[in-house]
Amino acid sequence: MRQMNRTIATCLGAGLLLLAGASRAGAADLPKLQFSHGDWEIACDNTRTCRAAGYYIGRTGDDDSEPEPLAVSVLLTRKAGPNAPVQGEVQFGTYLDDETAKSLPKTLAPTMKINGKAYGKLMVPEEDWTVDLSPAQTAALLGALARVSKIEWTDGPRTWRLSDAGATAVLLKMDEFQGRIGTPGAVMRKGTKPESSVLPALPEPVVVVAALDDRAVSLPKERLAALRTALQVDEETCTETTDSEGKPGEITVNRLSGGKLLASMPCWRAAYNEGYAYWVINANPPYAPQLVTSAGSDYQGGTIGGSHKGRGLGDCWSFEAWTWDGRRFVQTGEGDTGDCRMVAPGGAWSLPVLVATVRTAGEKAQP
Numbered sequence: 001m002r003q004m005n006r007t008i009a010t011c012l013g014a015g016l017l018l019l020a021g022a023s024r025a026g027a028a029d030l031p032k033l034q035f036s037h038g039d040w041e042i043a044c045d046n047t048r049t050c051r052a053a054g055y056y057i058g059r060t061g062d063d064d065s066e067p068e069p070l071a072v073s074v075l076l077t078r079k080a081g082p083n084a085p086v087q088g089e090v091q092f093g094t095y096l097d098d099e100t101a102k103s104l105p106k107t108l109a110p111t112m113k114i115n116g117k118a119y120g121k122l123m124v125p126e127e128d129w130t131v132d133l134s135p136a137q138t139a140a141l142l143g144a145l146a147r148v149s150k151i152e153w154t155d156g157p158r159t160w161r162l163s164d165a166g167a168t169a170v171l172l173k174m175d176e177f178q179g180r181i182g183t184p185g186a187v188m189r190k191g192t193k194p195e196s197s198v199l200p201a202l203p204e205p206v207v208v209v210a211a212l213d214d215r216a217v218s219l220p221k222e223r224l225a226a227l228r229t230a231l232q233v234d235e236e237t238c239t240e241t242t243d244s245e246g247k248p249g250e251i252t253v254n255r256l257s258g259g260k261l262l263a264s265m266p267c268w269r270a271a272y273n274e275g276y277a278y279w280v281i282n283a284n285p286p287y288a289p290q291l292v293t294s295a296g297s298d299y300q301g302g303t304i305g306g307s308h309k310g311r312g313l314g315d316c317w318s319f320e321a322w323t324w325d326g327r328r329f330v331q332t333g334e335g336d337t338g339d340c341r342m343v344a345p346g347g348a349w350s351l352p353v354l355v356a357t358v359r360t361a362g363e364k365a366q367p
Contacts, residue, residue, distance in 0.1 A: 031202070032334075032353035035173050038166020041339060042173050043351035047202045048080030050174045051351050054145075055341045056093075057163040071095065071341065072153065072160035073348045074133075074141070076171075080178050080202070082195035083185060088133035088141055090153070091349070092124060092160060095315055095342045110153035110160065112137055114144045122153065129344070142187055145171060205356040208363075209302040210257045210326030217253040217261060223285070227251060227263060230287040231279060237294050238267040238277055254299060257326055259283050262304075267294045272312040278304050278322075280329065292322055292329045303358065304329065316340035316347050323358050332356035 030046035039057070044050040056072045071093025078086045092108060108124035112133075119140050124131050133141065144151055145167040153160045172188040175181045179199035182191030219227065228251060233241070241249050249266035256262050260280050267277040276296045279289035295306040302324040310316035321333035334354035337347020 030354065031177075033173065033177050034353055035170065036166070036339070037169040039163035040166035040170040041351070042170045043335060043353050044174070044177045045335075045352050045355050047204050047355060048178055048199060049201070049355075050078050050080075050177060051349065052076040052167075052170050052174055053338050053349050053351065054162055054164075054167055054170075055339060055343070055348075057161045057165075070100075070158060070160045071343045072162055073338070073341070073343045074162055075349050076138070076142075076174075078174060078178065080198070081200050082198045084178075084198075084201075085135070086138055086142060086187070088138035089130055090122065090133060091130040091343060092153075093343045094129050095344055104158075108155060110155040110158070112140075113150075113152050113154060114140055115150050142171075146188060205332075207323045207325055207330050207332050207356050207358050209358060209360050210324055211361045212255060212257045212302055212324065214254045214256070214262075214300075214302060217255055219253060224251060226285055227253075227281070227287055230281070230285075230289055231263060231265065231277075233267075233277065233291075233294075237291075240269045240274075241266060253281075256280065256302075256324055262299065262324075263287075263289065264296065264299065273308045275306070275308070278329075293320070295320065301360075303332070310336070310340050313340070313342070314345060315342050323356075330356075332358055 031044070031048060032046055033042065033044035033050070035042050040052060040054045042050060042052040052075070054074045056069050058069060073091045075089045075091070076086050077089075078084055106126045109121050110124070111121050112119040119137050120134065122131050141151065145164055149164050151162040151164060168188060175186045175188050179197065180186040181189045182193040183195055183198055184190055184192070185195055185198065228248065231251070243249055243266070251263055251265045254262045259282065261283050262278060263281050264276045264278045267275045275294055277294040278292045278296045278299065280292060281287040281289045292304060293306060295308070296304045297307050298305050304322045306320040308318050310318065316337055316339060318336040319333060320331065322329040323332045331354060333352065333356065335350065335352030338349045338351055341348070
């Protein structure tokens with residue numbers, strides 16, 4: 001399942017991630033990275049913040065009698081800029097069968113061990129199975145990942161084992177993306193280049209949602225028919241524009257601003273996902289529709305959201321968002337929740353490649 005969330009666009013049908021030209025052009029110009037190798041993956045966003053996730057060691061063979069390994073995942077986050085620290089988190093799997101779940105205590109207190117050496121206990125309360133690593137534990141983990149190591153957390157009867165397969169390649173990508181190779185702060189390839197040569201952090205874009213009345217609009221039958229004709233799309237973009245009875249899918253229209261409306265209709269269906277196409281149109285004919293996305297899931301308060309499962313189990317998702325700034329929809333989010341590894345319902349982590357601050361008109365910026 002390693003590549004499931006990496007190929008989600010293909011899995012969900014052609015045209016899944018189509019955007020209007022202006023929105024896509026702006027997003028395409030921003031730096032970002034997605035890469036996976038072995039049991040590790042990395043996502044770096046447009047501010048140059050990188051998040052590397054590693055997962056547990058799976059079964060070593062096809063022996064069904066071998067017990068399922070206990071799921072665990074680590075997230076290493078590093079912002080861009082000189083001397084930026086690496087922050088470590090560990091998440092213990094909560095996507096458990098009933099018998100395994102019943103055997104767990106109310107509070108976990110596993111000891112972190114690297115090659116048999118203890119690096120302190122973690123206190124993991126039942127209601128939150130994710131806990132920060134201390135700076136010392138994070139440093140020890142980074143050192144271990146630079147070579148073949150046995151990394152685990154154990155409370156005696158249970159052991160959670162982290163894989164190091166692929167970690168060096170992923171951490172090298174992090175150093176490369178942030179311009180750290182050859183500097184003292186590099187994780188994989190340290191050197192004597194000054195820290196001042198490290199690429200700086202980029203500001204997070206701010207998108208202000210235009211003041212709008214986004215209530216649904218009811219169009220007369222004749223205008224709705226004309227709009228349906230205007231929204232004709234090719235079969236590769238939208239494969240399922242009718243309902244289960246073969247009738248044309250319902251068109252929903254919402255007000256935007258500046259004489260524009262937002263029209264949407266069913267676009268495609270898959271085994272465990274569906275997508276809606278969204279267009280910006282003129283309030284009156286000719287509608288001149290401009291496609292924003294064919295991968296939308298919902299619309300509220302000026303933002304179109306898209307969220308889709310990587311597989312039916314729901315342990316990995318992709319997400320996107322587009323926000324109306326008064327002239328167009330700007331892409332304000334993109335990423336996924338990590339590999340499909342049964343760590344947690346909804347996915348283990350948020351691994352964005354595009355982030356933005358969305359504010360409403362008149363809202364003051366946070367200090």
